Amino acid sequence: MERKLETFLTLCETLNYRRAGERLHLTQPAVTKQIQALEAEYGAVLFRYDGRRLHKTSKGELLELHAIAQRYNHQKLLQAMQSAPPVALRIGATKTIGDYILGPAIRRFLDAPDHQLQFLVDNTAALLRRLEQGELDFVVLEGVFNKARYDSFLLRNEPYIGICPPGHPLDGQTVSPEALLGQRLILREEGSGTRDLLERSLAQCGYTVGAFSGTVCVSSFKIIRELVCAGYGISFVYAAVAADLPAPGRFFCPPLTGSHELNAVWLKGTDAGALARAFAAGL
Secondary structure, eight states, X not given: OXXXXXXXXXXXXXXXXXXXXXXXXXXXXXXXXXXXXXXXXXTSOOEEEETTEEEEOHHHHHHHHHHHHHHHHHHHHHHHXXXXXXXXXXXXXXXXXXXXXXXXXXXXXXTSTTEEEEEEEOOHHHHHHHHHTTSOSEEEEESOXXXXXXXXXXXXXXXXXXXXXXXXXXXXXXXXXXXXXXXXXXXXXXXXXXXXXXXHHHHHTTOOGGGSSEEXXXXXXXXXXXXXHTTSOBEEEEHHHHTSSSOOEEEBOTTTXXXXXXXXXXXXXXXXXXHHHHHHTTO
């Protein structure tokens, strides 16, 4: 990939000429010169300052999408040029999907002895960073992402429910958000799709997670489920998480609960969608 575009993508990530230069082992003037060369080549301003903060322009964002796709396609071309390239996938998934849904697809893919797999489970924000850095072929996400920035297809809709201790007064009930505010809330870390969905739904009702009597932040669904079953609080998870033992009680609280999309997501301008569809077939 052309060096100027690598410099451009690094500046898109850092939004700071000095930090971009440090990462690339270039001087700040060298970074500036390469960006100016790109702007002259495309006849467009790619970055502007708002006060002291650097921002991408709309043309800069457009070039970023094309440059990210070009970097990915170049990596794939290098692999294809090998005499006998192995069938290898680099997949990322959020915790619900990775731990509870994609197991059958992984096993089916690995039934072929020559298939190689790199599988990463992380939160939505981290996975999208890895995707844009060319470290993953596609990701499978719960929750919200920028559909204008990526290509995607719907894997399936999954119920999103409230969980509570078995036999709790909430178990089996449909309640209002106000009825839950006296409970301790156990939730995922910031950046996770599960938490993002909950915070967006709460905001529609005029609340934040701070409206609950207390909050506990836990990144492990296994521990969240165990804490809920032991009576330490309530939580909101996808139904696939609640299917494992120990089984918590369930409650419903529109609009905090409902059904949400699980999507396979990849970079625009690449053929990774075909890889994603072949991997997910039958789920």
